[in-house]
Amino acid sequence: MVVLRKSTQEEFDRWFALSMERQAEDRAWVNGTDPKAERAQLEAMIPVLLPKGMDSPDHAFRVARDEAGNELGFVWVGVAPGAPEGTCVLFDVHVHEAHRGRGVARAMLEQMLESLKGDAIKTVVLYVRADNAPARALYTKLGFVEEETPEGAKDLQMRKTLEPDPEDERAHTFERQHVVVSGLPSTRAILDIGGGGEGVIGRIAGERVIAIDRLRQELEEAPAGPLKIVMDARELGFLDKSFQTVTAFFSLMYMKAEDHPRVFEEAFRVLAPGGRFLVWDAVIPPRTGEKRDIVVFPMTIDLPDGKVVSTGYGVRWPDGGRDAAYYRHVAEAAQFEVVSEHATERHFAMELAKR
Ligand SMILES: C[S@@+](CC[C@H](N)C(=O)[O-])C[C@H]1O[C@@H](n2cnc3c(N)ncnc32)[C@H](O)[C@@H]1O
Incomplete structure (x- = not known):
């Protein structure tokens, strides 16, 4: 092989x-x-x-x-x-x-x-x-x-x-998104949810990151540095109040809507009071047709050290779409307070606090 x-x-x-x-x-x-x-x-x-x-x-x-x-x-x-x-x-x-x-x-x-x-x-x-x-x-x-x-x-x-791949007919590819990730909080440990794939948070904060992902292979593919653990975000194996910072970098789009409340509740639970949940994700409009059921977001990600990650995140197109307001409601239902929110047409960054 x-x-x-x-x-x-x-x-x-x-x-x-x-x-x-x-x-x-x-x-x-x-x-x-x-x-x-x-x-x-x-x-x-x-x-x-x-x-x-x-x-x-x-x-x-x-x-x-x-x-x-x-x-x-x-x-x-x-x-x-x-x-x-x-x-x-x-x-x-x-x-x-x-x-x-x-x-x-x-x-x-x-x-x-x-x-x-x-x-x-x-x-x-x-x-x-x-x-x-x-x-x-x-x-x-x-x-x-x-x-x-x-x-x-x-x-x-x-x-x-x-x-032409038959998948191409099913996939709608949005314009390339340019995401600039500025510095992360200097807290001792950062829990990165869905931290496999490109492992963007791990690339920035290295050994300070605990990257969890449901899929072993995704973690294996991510660059070395973080502590990588195969774990489901719906059931985090950490004690309450373990972290000051939790992140989800274009990971929530990979989850079913029915799992989001549980994932936000878990993030809230493992955060210490005053801790932050930092979320970056795609703004996915409602699905328009039957045929196109995959959305792809080509991405260029600028890291604080000047390096650039060029990739694409693609998922099954959720029927109702998802935008920052959708995630804000889920976050607030899990008792988070929205500290800041920056949205462009196709992606957003949100800072949530546990008071
Ligand atoms: C492709 S990555 C997204 C980007 C990644 N954070 C990066 O920096 O490139 C999304 C990951 O979320 C993971 N994922 C989806 N549902 C999950 C869950 N319930 N628990 C943990 N990881 C999950 C997927 O396995 C996938 O590897």
């Missing part, structure tokens, strides 16, 4: 250096130039292509591992500056020599292509050396088609149009 995960900084540094070296060699072969000169040219382009390194918006760096955790390979896709809308480039895919010939590259690419489908990407292009027959055969199997090139060209462009 091949499991594709976001790369850590250490993995990125290692793989990216290797990727630059390999790409410089390929370009030197194609152009009949010196690899060192090509490498210098590539490196000069990095600040434009990847202004925020591995966290640059519109780029994905993934590392593949097997079940035993062995590192198998690396894949990088991203949007090149000035590229036509909806087009991304498969910049690199690489498998450790020891793991070649076992379908790893194919599995990595299949997963990567699948993950792009919900992301407004319609076309993927790649460049491959004309003499790399195995790679060309693999890309062809995955549905890439070679563009016409002059006779004797040493590199080829291949292109794949992502097939």
Whole structure:
């Protein structure tokens, strides 16, 4: 089994250096130039292509591992500056020599292509050396088609149009939301409800965070730092008044409306008097038709340290929709007092207090 995960900084540094070296060699072969000169040219382009390194918006760096955790390979896709809308480039895919010939590259690419489908990407292009027959055969199997090139060209462009997914017809994708998360309270421990996935609160407050999530896998995928516990927010395993701060960052949208009262009551119970429940969530309008029953919110999240998380949160479209007023009522029914509320058209942030 091949499991594709976001790369850590250490993995990125290692793989990216290797990727630059390999790409410089390929370009030197194609152009009949010196690899060192090509490498210098590539490196000069990095600040434009990847202004925020591995966290640059519109780029994905993934590392593949097997079940035993062995590192198998690396894949990088991203949007090149000035590229036509909806087009991304498969910049690199690489498998450790020891793991070649076992379908790893194919599995990595299949997963990567699948993950792009919900992301407004319609076309993927790649460049491959004309003499790399195995790679060309693999890309062809995955549905890439070679563009016409002059006779004797040493590199080829291949292109794949992502097939419309039946899910796409069901999904309504809202405009990209830009969320700026400013500093969190400096309290000793922060309980983050639904803290798996991108683990945004954990990225900000690290070891101060106790991230709970119903799904083990979501916690495993979130970056390291917080104490991660598989736990249901409807029944928190903490004593009363244990925390000064509880957070829910785009987690409540993943819960059924019938569970919200219980989750707010639990947050209230585990907070100490004077404590705060900080909620960020999507404003979901009422559902309009039968066919479209999934809502997707592409998000760009600015963290206090200048890093940017680019992701998308998608859920089944609740019939009646949900806005800040809906959550305010649930919060007040659980005895919270609303301290502040900032809403845009499609998302809101709310600070709730336990008096
Ligand atoms: C995708 S995450 C949302 C964003 C996440 N906070 C982040 O920073 O990226 C939402 C999580 O809420 C979790 N969740 C849904 N219902 C839950 C419940 N009753 N108890 C705990 N976690 C729950 C889901 O498993 C999911 O991982």
